[in-house]
Amino acid sequence: QVQLVESGGGLLQAGASLRLSCAASRRPIRSYGMGWFRQAPGKEREFVAAISWSGANTYVGDSVRGRFTISRDNVKNMVYLHMNSLKPEDTAVYYCAADVNPVSDSYLYIAVTSGQYDYWGQGTQVTVSS
8 A cells, every 4th residue: 555645735826836745655656657636626636747657758737738747756755746837727735646556567658547546645735826
């Protein structure tokens, strides 16, 4: 079982930058695809970004492309979400997730739907004011 704990959320003004961290414990995540999702009040959970187990491939959602990036440090068992040019519409609870049973063992494989992820953190709130 993998335990995920997000941190780094906060209250910011539009245009600011922020880095979210996801600390994994109990098991190493070096062989797991990792992703970030977010959920705003009254809305469905939305895919934000994902990274393959190797780190060689990343993918970000349309609404954040060009502003957000994802990275990982398999030695530290950490995953990061780097957010730039934040907008009020980025306000949400951000969740880290682990795909421990990928449908492909390719070093490039990325899961982009929430149903493909097996373990989730408790979330960290990001609030962006205009």
